[in-house]
């Protein structure tokens with residue numbers, strides 16, 4: 001593989017190793033961080049992610065429990081479970097897997113999660129604190145993206161960053177974090193005109209649109225950092241990012257393959273957030 005391809009295994013192993021050391025020290029004092037993951041319904045992709053999260057917790061010594069609820073679960077029943085987890089002292093992080101079935105309001109559920117246990121960083125108070133630059137639990141995928149960019153060795157401050165996508169869970173918070181790192185940030189979306197030209201000015205290009213292989217080399221300035229958040233399952237069952245990796249790899253500088261980097265980093269940031277939340281709740 002070309003040397004500009006970012007090695008997710010190495011980054012993830014390094015961070016998880018450090019987390020484990022810190023968690024082992026807490027365990028020696030009789031304290032263990034705990035994460036509750038709630039999965040409503042049978043979405044196969046969600047089931048894979050939830051299994052990966054439980055495995056990752058075990059790897060670093062975080063207590064975890066998975067609550068699997070049937071698709072027919074009512075909003076009231078789900079809110080009752082969230083309330084119980086909010087009051088459970090073994091649990092320091094709560095993640096309700098999205099998307100939820102249509103009859104349940106995602107906003108109502110996110111609002112119900114205790115701000116201190118919101119390890120997804122989706123609660124409006126955490127979102128608000130992020131936007132005004134106060135400490136908060138950061139959303140996992142965006143925090144992972146920043147960590148990956150920093151580990152390429154480039155300085156974010158002063159660089160031109162272009163983000164494609166403006167969702168509340170990826171595009172918008174990635175843009176806020178890049179701004180906080182003093183990048184000059186442009187956010188593109190489905191109404192953006194001249195997107196290729198804008199992207200070609202980027203020193204850092206982050207793509208989160210949900211369209212397989214959408215970004216080709218015409219979007220990429222030679223040597224630019226390219227971070228592909230997209231995870232799309234193709235008809236043949238394989239996974240593809242939003243970036244046409246084979247087309248872009250010889251033009252880009254450091255670039256993330258899919259699968260292998262942003263997904264596992266998202267889970268790693270979830271472990272990090274659970275440890276932060278546990279320490280804050282213990283203090």
Ligand SMILES: NC(=O)C1=CN([C@@H]2O[C@H](COP(=O)(O)OP(=O)(O)OC[C@H]3O[C@@H](n4cnc5c(N)ncnc54)[C@H](OP(=O)(O)O)[C@@H]3O)[C@@H](O)[C@H]2O)C=CC1
Nearest residue numbers: 141165166167170189190208209210229230231262263266
């Ligand atoms: N690796 C990980 O951990 C995670 C990966 N993902 C993946 O990231 C991708 C994006 O997810 P998410 O943000 O939730 O997706 P959403 O569907 O919520 O948002 C997609 C965004 O992309 C924009 N968009 C769509 N098509 C185009 C286009 N042709 N040109 C420009 N902009 C476009 C939309 O614009 P508009 O707002 O105008 O509609 C929207 O802002 C998906 O593949 C998802 O699976 C998501 C979460 C975590």
Ligand SMILES: Nc1nc(=O)c2c([nH]1)NC[C@@H]1CN(c3ccc(C(=O)N[C@@H](CCC(=O)O)C(=O)O)cc3)C=[N+]21
Nearest residue numbers: 048049052096097098099120140259260261263264266
């Ligand atoms: N409340 C909530 N929080 C989330 O963080 C959240 C969510 N809901 N809903 C769905 C998205 C998606 N997401 C992923 C996590 C890990 C991988 C991951 O580990 N991906 C592996 C491959 C996994 C596979 O083989 O399918 C990789 O990219 O290498 C992917 C996607 C978290 N999300």
